[in-house]
Amino acid sequence: MKKRNLVWILLLAVLFLASPLFAQAKAEAKPEGPIKIVYWRSLTGVAGEAQDDVVKRFNESRSDIIVEAEFQGAYAEILQKMTAAIAADDVPDVVLLDSPHMPIFAKNAALVDLGQYVKDEPKGFLDDYIPGLLADGYYHGTLYALPAMRSTPLLYVNGDMLAAAGLPRRAPATWDELREWGKKLTKINAKGELEQSAVGLTTGLTTAHWYFQGAVYAFGGLVSDEDFGIHLTDAPAMELAQLWQDMVFKDRSAIPSNSHDDFFNKKVAMVFGSTGSMGNVYSRADFQVIPAFLPGQKQNLVPVGGAVIAMPKTGDKWKQWAAWEFLKYFTGTESQAYLARKTGYMPNSYSASKNAELVAYYNANPQWKVAIDQLNYVRPQASVISLPKGTAILQQMVEKLIIANRDVKTVMEETTADLLKEYKDNY
């Protein structure tokens, strides 16, 4: 008797608590009043504020849609939060994703196929986007995302430190030249302590691979091809890896660095950074900053990085419609020209790059033009970046080379094996 009572109480309580779960139904008719949608954004500082500005402008221009921008952390955190949100069936309507992360969601049918909206737009709607940037929005031939905050890797140079070392106020053109300059820029005190170095080599979790890729491109090689052939043991990558290691341990003209603080504190004269960091770098530096191409060697070529903007599947027709309207606005000419001017990110379309205000701004601030100049030297990132563990494996490789000082050939072979294993694990 007692036991049975208990069971009944438990059962009833469970049913009672669970009932709201079954009662959920999704509305089909256009709701009255403005449609509220949520946009998960990334990036901090100037690049974050500029996005909020775009959202504000959009909200002012529309009475039928209200976009709420929510900062959700760095790209890696958005990736985690999106995964959790999908599991909890509570996704945002629009999300900014690091471009290599998009396939992870597209593969699992978690993103809205944008093709259905594109076909209702005027003919040639997609033609304005710069093809090299639009390409990252496709997964197996379907368009899932539009280029949003696109960037290329740059070398930020402290002109004052170069001048103090008797060097010209410009960036080194090649890695050879950088190494040569390193001798003049490196200062070691009587105790053998490093007081000043030439360049900070990035070891950041999600950025180390990017600058390494850029340097490998400069040496005429690549990290991996479209068929996941790994080229780390080829001559260009090996040569570069050896150079970095020698600069850190022999010349001491390079140091491992995982933030721009070493640059702002004048510990290094040069540091890698995204075009998108330009606004931040200028606002924090108290010296002459020269944004420049990554050093070339055999060629000038950089991997294009940055974000794409996509619509997670919510199942709500009207919210998705509103999300598309916002997507168009965000990636549209005016917004992109504004974002490029504020942050240093590249304009994503032909019309935006010809936008009168932006052109005027570039003319007044020619150093900002480097982003758009570099558009001529971009190629997609290595295929292995789309593997969930890809960036982490490459970051470990950089650490093995420039922190642990391990034999270059062994490191490259290990990394190749790790990447192939991760590839097999996912395909």
Place this chain on the structure above:
Amino acid sequence: MSSQSRPPIEPLPKFKRNPMTRRAKRDAITFALFTFPNFLLLTVFVFWPIFYSLFLSFFKWDMIAPKKRFIGLENYRVMFSDPVFWLVTKNTLILSLWVVVVKLAISLSLALVMNRDLRGRSFYQAIIFSPTFTTSVAVAMVWRWILEPDYGLLRVFMRPFGIAPINWIESTTHSLPAVIIVLIWVGIGYDMVIFLAGLKNIPPELYDAGLVDGVNPVQEFFYITFPLLSPTTFFLTITGFISALKSFDIIRILTDGGPLNTSNVLVLFLYENAFRWFKTGYASALALLLFVIIMAITLVQNRLSKRWVHY
């Protein structure tokens, strides 16, 4: 159930066949109603995740894909053949041992000092206890700055002694010690307070008796204080080990397990696999292993305690 555990207050009348009185029934219902919310929460947030995690450890799943693929014991095979796993396990054990032993030694010494009549005692206690109620993320951020090799606070103190700057965070040899130091620093206050409570529980008559017998301070400590403090020490050892084995937040912010996993520990490695690389099955297998390790260490300590803990 409550009717069985409750000693009968008066003998039940003989004519009643059902031993359950109205009162007892009502008690049972009340009991069920009161425990149910907790039971439900435990089920949803503790029991269910444990079993689900065990279940997931036999699958390959990326957390998003609609289908999970059954792979049997493959995750466990991968785990035991993964050099990073062994490194991380080793780090976890080294870290736990150092943190618990050093933390107990320092906090006991502090407690002994604080147990005396000291001017401004409560002020010092508050200072030493403060890391306990400080957000761990804030603690880790501040320590990052303290340990910064060129401009950090530690450097400022070391410079006059001519000690070369140490790049704690980005060094393969110093990142684990850095983590250990910070974890000890964070834990001292709490342990000290518990030790103080233990010291206050030692009957003063024993010290008086010792005084009469002419013990010196060392004897006093080893023959009176330490044995009578042993239940407290035991409690702090067990909880200290469990929390050290589970350390995550401070390491995540301080070194993020790097460089090259030299300061990585099991929980952080688990987190990386689950939420950075979406190897949910593998992460579940790791979680289960962590559960087994904690259980084993606690059981061993429990057994050993019979030799040195006096109640």
